Amino acid sequence: MTGNRKGKRRRAFVLILLFLVLSGFNFFVSPHIRDKAGEGETVSVSASAPAQSETAREETSPSEEDKVSTVDKSSxxxxxxxxxxxxxxxxxxxxxxxxxxxxxxxxxxxxxxxxxxxxxxxxxxxxxxxxxxxxxxxxxxxxxxxxxxxxxxxxxxxxxxxxxxxxxxxxxxxxxxxxxxxxxxxxxxxxxxxxxxxxxxxxxxxxxxxxxxxxxxxxxxxxxxxxxxxxxxxxxxxxxxxxxxxxxxxxxxxxxxxxx
Ligand SMILES: [Zn+2]
Missing domain, CATH: 3.30.1380.10 (Muramoyl-pentapeptide Carboxypeptidase; domain 2)
Incomplete structure (x- = not known):
């Protein structure tokens, strides 16, 4: 009985392990990764990017020369x-x-x-x-x-x-x-x-x-x-x-x- 139960458990364990290996742990891992990536994107878009461009604007605005030209120089x-x-x-x-x-x-x-x-x-x-x-x-x-x-x-x-x-x-x-x-x-x-x-x-x-x-x-x-x-x-x-x-x-x- 015991041996039989142990065998069943082992088979179940091996099957679960096999499932995990075959699925590349995606089943458990990927939602977490997706969340993190989402956070990362949110952070870079809504928080850090505007802060950076404000700094950039401050640095370039005093000089006419540094302004980006809108003229097509191949005219x-x-x-x-x-x-x-x-x-x-x-x-x-x-x-x-x-x-x-x-x-x-x-x-x-x-x-x-x-x-x-x-x-x-x-x-x-x-x-x-x-x-x-x-x-x-x-x-x-x-x-x-x-x-x-x-x-x-x-x-x-x-x-x-x-x-x-x-x-x-x-x-x-x-x-x-x-x-x-x-x-x-x-x-x-x-x-x-x-x-x-x-x-x-x-x-x-x-x-x-x-x-x-x-x-x-x-x-x-x-x-x-x-x-x-x-x-x-x-x-x-x-x-x-x-x-x-x-x-x-x-x-x-x-x-x-x-x-x-
Ligand atoms: Zn002339």
Missing amino acids: EYLILVNKTHGLGKNYEPEDLKNVNSVAGDRDGKYQKMRRKAANAFNRLTKAAKREGHIIKLTSGYRPYSYQQILYRQYVKEDGKNRAEQYSAKPGYSEHQTGLVADVSSPSVNYNLVQAYGNTAEGKWLAKNAHKYGFIIRYPKGKEDITGYEYEPWHLRYVGKDAAAEIYSRGVTLEEYLGES
């Missing part, structure tokens, strides 16, 4: 052209159009801009005029062939080293993008001179151009980064959002795009 309007980034001989935008405010004594062939930039430029000059400033485009889109003529002429007059401080080799001029306007005003006889920066129009541009999507592309004190002398007249269209960021951070396009 065609953020194309980088400088002494090391060229466009090639055949680059020619297809949407060039005339702008409203142009200096009449120049060749109209080279006073066009890409559609979006031209429209923005029209808004800029109109706003400036409302505030009493006459701002006109002297030179806009320049094809490779025309830049070649200019560059050769400058090198002949000033020598290569001097010429390259203010003029680009053909294929490396930002004017070939169709996103650029050299501007001037009656106060400087429509010349392109650094003194333009001190005129009422030059000051208005430095303060307001970004509202229309333009930046002063070659600022004072950034010659080492841009490769060019200060040019208060050379406006580059980058779009309103990028222009606002570049303006508020006081950086060049190179710095903005992380290329310097």
Whole structure:
């Protein structure tokens, strides 16, 4: 009797053990694990995460520079052209159009801009005029062939080293993008001179151009980064959002795009 009972118990024990092994102890263990995991998730989502992001916000908020940009930096309007980034001989935008405010004594062939930039430029000059400033485009889109003529002429007059401080080799001029306007005003006889920066129009541009999507592309004190002398007249269209960021951070396009 005893032996028989013992045998039954042993068989029952072995069966239970076998069941437990086969089920991988899930039957007993998993609800507990699930609970714990649930607690863990709850803790990380509802308690610790907001605390962390508050700390992160506090750390980043004081500096404009640390703000995450929402601008798509691969935009065609953020194309980088400088002494090391060229466009090639055949680059020619297809949407060039005339702008409203142009200096009449120049060749109209080279006073066009890409559609979006031209429209923005029209808004800029109109706003400036409302505030009493006459701002006109002297030179806009320049094809490779025309830049070649200019560059050769400058090198002949000033020598290569001097010429390259203010003029680009053909294929490396930002004017070939169709996103650029050299501007001037009656106060400087429509010349392109650094003194333009001190005129009422030059000051208005430095303060307001970004509202229309333009930046002063070659600022004072950034010659080492841009490769060019200060040019208060050379406006580059980058779009309103990028222009606002570049303006508020006081950086060049190179710095903005992380290329310097
Ligand atoms: Zn220019």
